[in-house]
Amino acid sequence: MTKIKVAIVGYGNVGKYALEAIDAAPDMELVGVVEQSESFQANKPIELTNIEVASTIDELEKPDVAILCVPTRVTQDVARQALELGINTVDGYDMHDSIWDLKKDLDIVAKDKQAVSIISAGWDPGTDSIMRVLMEAMAPKGITYTNFGPGMSMGHTVAVKSIDGVKDALSVTMPVGAGVHRRMVYIELEEGYDFKEVEKSIKTDSYFINDETIVTQVDDVELYVDRGHGVEMERKGVSGATQNQLFSYSMKINNPAVTSQILICAARATMKQEPGAYTMIEVPVIDLIPGDKETLIRKLV
């Protein structure tokens, strides 16, 4: 079997776990890791000892798929660069409001270069999105509540860390019921910054402005970090004319581990789509897992 050649682009939490997920995938091989920072390349983590590390993707053997483990805010640019080279991409872009725009933009480049991009391929957006569609299919009238956490939000944590005056940060998502959440933000302050000013910058950031947000200053953020997370999704709705149809879905997981695992599954699925950009709800789920169609249908349908 020819293995799917993949590259990890960005080596933070998700990138690190992506390495393990690729290692566990029977149908994939890693051509290398892309990480821009010079200090990273000078001090490669031990697990990358025998792995090619480059500062740009074109320095590596050309992969079939680039697994983008970079912050949401640079995803669009990084994805475009890979697609321009004819390399498929998957990403965990997590700003729900602009997913459609990202899709439209990458769709043009992907089609032009005969490549495939699967965007927002984490758990929410991602597998949770598939669940929301399924629940709405089974009961078209009704309300779905997606309750996150309690758990560390990687997207929100990265967003806080990028704010001026924040030395280190952790953003925990706390469900308060019916799909409403509170953001519990723990920060270490850079010297010379005023807590009240930084707090205000956080609360008015687009990641936080719509939710109740409590910012707390702590001495050592690292002592608070646990990467467990979860979701409880609930729908009560109507199938046809029949009321009170009840659905629930829950997940309690190590967040970067499941995120990177889904990215790896989406990378596999890029090999089976026509050129273009897709969200997870547009991809047949069978394409996410390895194996031939007959075996998978006999086992799982």
Next chain:
Amino acid sequence: MTKIKVAIVGYGNVGKYALEAIDAAPDMELVGVVEQSESFQANKPIELTNIEVASTIDELEKPDVAILCVPTRVTQDVARQALELGINTVDGYDMHDSIWDLKKDLDIVAKDKQAVSIISAGWDPGTDSIMRVLMEAMAPKGITYTNFGPGMSMGHTVAVKSIDGVKDALSVTMPVGAGVHRRMVYIELEEGYDFKEVEKSIKTDSYFINDETIVTQVDDVELYVDRGHGVEMERKGVSGATQNQLFSYSMKINNPAVTSQILICAARATMKQEPGAYTMIEVPVIDLIPGDKETLIRKLV
């Protein structure tokens, strides 16, 4: 908007609820109901007063999709007949062992006639199959347990009713943990038949032979019938190298209502696939629900 023209083929429990689901669907119109039995046509149920009822599908205005609400054991023949006429089909075929064979067979006819068939499009097989694939994608190593019920199994009940000597029947599925089930079968006996003989026929039927089955004779089966059902699906597995990832999915529903609702969603999806036969795990979930792509992605991803 041009509506999707559908016909209901078979008017038992599922067919009756399919009528309500079609009525509630904004993008569908019913061209009629197909029901072979002559007594049915002489005594149409009141809700069909203004609806065309025919004994074969070619007597109706040609629908885009035939929604097959017939017993599993006649599904293959009925589906072939519709596909031969170039009509898409959806069915709730529920014998897991032979789904692949059904797909292979219908795929040939469908491709030949430029039609689409989505098979086994109920909740299990069907939406549960999608869940099993998703859970395996998120945690490739581990065990998924699908626990059904307690609830009335329509497929098993129909199977018992077709056994010689059974006047009326009900088969209730009882979960006993870790995906193991007991079948609780309640029957009224035809006069002149021996209970022990009938019990043996039931226990050796292919629907029952693999499960513990308890058959009880009752005076009036109808008093025991409640069409509520449910499922609890659980997976504990490994994402990449990370253990103890926990997933669960549960559903508590009116069984024929959700089954027919999913069939209607699959009927919609037939309009968006290339000719051929598909299981639910091969169909992008976005195709199951009405609406344009941009609206759905903005709302649900």
